Amino acid sequence: MNSNPATTTPTSGAGATEVAPASSPTFSPLYQQIKALITQGLESGEWKPGEIIPSEVELAARYKVSQGTVRKAIDELAADNLLVRRQGKGTFVATHNEDRVQFRFLRLLPDDGDVHPHVSRLLECKRLRAPAEIARQLDLKPADPVVLIKRLLQFDGETTVFDEIWLPGAVFRGLTAERLAEYKGPLYAMFETEFGTRMIRATEKVRAIAADPSVAELLNVAEGFPLLSVERVSYTYGDRPVEVRRGWYVTTGYYYQNDLS
Secondary structure (H helix, E strand, O other): OOOOHHHOOOOOOOOOOOOOOOOOOOOOOHHHHHHHHHHHHHHHOOOOOOOEOOOHHHHHHHHOOOHHHHHHHHHHHHHOOOEEEEOOOEEEEOOOOOHHHHHHHOOEEEOOOOOOOEEEEEEEEEEEEOOHHHHHHOOOOOOOEEEEEEEEEEEOOEEEEEEEEEEEOOOOOOOOHHHHHHOOOOHHHHHHHHHOOOOOEEEEEEEEEEOOHHHHHHHOOOOOOEEEEEEEEEEEHHHEEEEEEEEEEOOOOEEEOOOOO
16 A cells, blocks of 8 residues: 555545646746736836846845845846847837837848938828727727828839738727837837837738839839739737737848748
């Protein structure tokens, strides 16, 4: 007879004792729990984009864990592009105003390998009721308000990208063509600083298409010209979808780069 309760086989029926499995599906390593707590601080705005966060020693004291545990959590947040380590200065909240972060989301690169500055030309910004497919992608109710932005991107004076951007109206209250025209930085930086919405990650569908007449006219190409179509859904904290973007790209002299890791 085995008297060790840890190895007792559970039995069914009245009076049976259930033994919890050794690894519960809700268990997560301690550093992952600290990562979640730091992420909560980022999401709540305790530490804003561009600001320095407390040191590893301070965070370890705050959460009552070892400095090594905090370091591992911060390493993952830096790998996720939520935090940025700066040698000799500390760890900062990542911001879309940084070139390194901007080019995570703009993947069109010239064949010569140099990063060329681009100019954004706003075509339209209006509020309307969400079409069914956009509502589904943004996790909205049918006919909820959305903001639609249409713009062109020009590289070296050549019109290269046509973007159609859909945003949830409740999140982007007050976003107008006038505000877009006045803002001089990247679009995602504006969403971050003026609307408190940071794009954390995105999923994309990429396919080759032929330019239809309306898109061909905007991009100054012939009808039927080969284009790259990129459909993106961008997410903020908590995996909440906050942008649907449909882009049409002229890839003459350019390529679309996607880094896999």
